[in-house]
Amino acid sequence: MQDDPVIRVVTKVLIPAIMLFALYVQFHGDYGPGGGFQAGVIFAAALVLNAVVFGLHRARQVWPMRYNLMGVSAGVLLYGGTGVWSMLAGANYLDYFALKADPKAAQHLGILLVEFGVGLTVASVMVALFFAFAGRLTHIRLVAKTAAHEAADTEASRAGDTA
Amino acid sequence: MGMFxxxxxxxxxxxxxxxxxxxVHQLFALVMLSGAFSLTAAAQFVVLDAVDVAFTEAAVGAGISTVLALATLSLVPREEKPHAIAPLPAIIAVAAGVLLMVSIGDLPQFGAADAPVHVHVAPDYISGSAEKIGVPNVVTSVLASYxxxxxxxxTVVIFTAAIAVLLILAGWTRAPYRRENEDRNSQSTRNIEDKAEDAG
Amino acid sequence: MSEIAAHWNYYLVIILMMLGFYAVIARGNMVKKMVGLNIFQTSVFMLYISVGKINGGTAPILTGDPASVYSNPLPHVLILTAIVVGVATTAVGYALIIRIYESYGTIEDDELAVLIDSDEDACERANTEPA
Incomplete structure (x- = not known):
């Protein structure tokens, strides 16, 4: 698939559009259908498309696995941290009214932070899952290749012994 | 009637x-059918007014989960051994279905506005979302705030699931299991290697 | 008859659910079990969403019109998160299938049972009859 110019060019046009749509779904979730869960999956779909068309190796250069690990933890941490912030502000855990003076602005801020945390976690989890599954094929290929080399080596040494 | x-x-x-x-016995076809099932289910969620759920089901069920299943199929055999219909599981499934159908009669009528589920907290959520929270999408305000x-x-569950998958798959582990004495298994081990060669 | 007319949606959903349930409990290919689980799970989601539907209602996104009726948003919230959790747990299932295939060379349930039995027998024999 890497060699087909049509697929390559179309993918290059599509990937930024998909990422932009993910951000729209993320931040427009208050007013229309959408939110962190959907946005995370759509953002991950852009990176999975990149990996499918340009190969896992290239995708891992663009988006290393450590970004996923950081994203997974940072999202949960942001969600939990919002709750801790509202506790520090003197209210219950995840009670957003304490975050700002204006109640509606406070709720908006809290929902925005929490949804962003969800989106970050979901996007990183989905990309990490795909990398883990696709990386297993590379792993098996390497194991098979190593086994073949070892077999060839023993064969060669045995041939040397008899000679 | 149109909705019906x-x-x-x-x-x-x-x-x-x-x-x-x-x-179907071809697992590729099976996975594509699974994606088609999710997409059709998403269409049905739109008919039932659950637009957020439809959005998620279309992105997750038809998108990511199909991709993961296809990634799995690149590592395991792509054809299933044919099975006859198993009598005991079939009887259990039919019996469970009949029991559910008998008891479903106790639920309120489909689409009734005065069902208990609609008069408890839902009206508070809908009015509160406009007055207290100021977020027009009630699903978002219930999800993130209430x-x-x-x-x-x-979120912590999917975090944990990701950690579990990474622990299961990402490690460098021993080579595929070999049993030289048994034809069937050495056959399938060779299958993996052939596949790896094809991909490489 | 009126009984069926009042609950027709639930009956159809239960039929779908049992098709998925059969695929999960019948012995067979593990990938098929996962797909069956997906069908089962999606049918349960449909049951929840059906419960939240109100005749003549619209999607729970406020329009500002006081006369409009909204379907119940609570099942939507529960199912929305359940879908994403569902795919995460499905991924764990697929990962286990891959590792089972790497270790035993089969993903057919019945063949696997035979292999595990013979492995256990071999272990027992090795323990009871020291060479």
Whole structure:
């Protein structure tokens, strides 16, 4: 698939559009259908498309696995941290009214932070899952290749012994 | 009536897809049918007014989960050994279905506005979302604000699932299992290597 | 008859659910079990969403019109998160299938049972009859 110019060019046009749509779904979730869960999956779909068309190796250069690990933890941490912030502000855990003076602005801020945390976690989890599954094929290929080399080596040494 | 027609059509389509999925032996076809099932289910969620759920089901069920299943199929055999219909599981499934159908009669009528589920907290959520929270999408305000603990728990669950998959798959482990004495298994081990060669 | 007319949606959903349930409990290919689980799970989601539907209602996104009726948003919230959790747990299932195939060379349930039995027998024999 890497060699087909049509697929390559179309993918290059599509990937930024998909990422932009993910951000729209993320931040427009208050007013229309959408939110962190959907946005995370759509953002991950852009990176999975990149990996499918340009190969896992290239995708891992663009988006290393450590970004996923950081994203997974940072999202949960942001969600939990919002709750801790509202506790520090003197209210219950995840009670957003304490975050700002204006109640509606406070709720908006809290929902925005929490949804962003969800989106970050979901996007990183989905990309990490795909990398883990696709990386297993590379792993098996390497194991098979190593086994073949070892077999060839023993064969060669045995041939040397008899000679 | 319009909704009845569309809904019944989609449910019929779903039933056909499910029956074909049970009968097919090519796993690639099976996975694509699974994606088709999710996409049709997403259409049905739109008919039932659950636009957020439809959005998620289309992105997750038809998108990511199909991709993961295809990634799995690149590592395991792509054809299933044919099985006859197993009598005991079939009897259990039919019996469970009959029991559920008998007891479903106790539920309020489909689409009734005065069902208990609609008069408890839901009206508070709908009015509160406009007055207290100021977020027009009620699903978002319930998800992130009213039931914030719930969503925190769900986020931690997917966090845990990702860690589990990475622990299962990402490690460098021993070579594929070999049993030289048994033809069937050395056959399948060779299968992996052939596949790896093809891909490489 | 009126009984069926009042609950027709639930009956159809239960049929779907049992098709998925059969695929999960019948012995067979593990990938098929996962797909069956997906069908089962999606049918349960449909049951929840059906419960939240109100005749003549619209999607729970406020329009500002006081006369409009909204379907119940609570099942939507529960199912929305359940879908994403569902795919995460499905991924764990697929990962286990891959590792089972790497270790035993089969993903057919019945063949696997035979292999595990013979492995256990071999272990027992090795323990009871020291060479």
């Amino acid at each position: 027609t569309v809904n019944a059509f989609l449910l019929l389509l779903l039933a056909i897809i499910a029956v074909v999925a049970l009968r 039931r914030g603990y719930d969503t925190l728990g769900e």
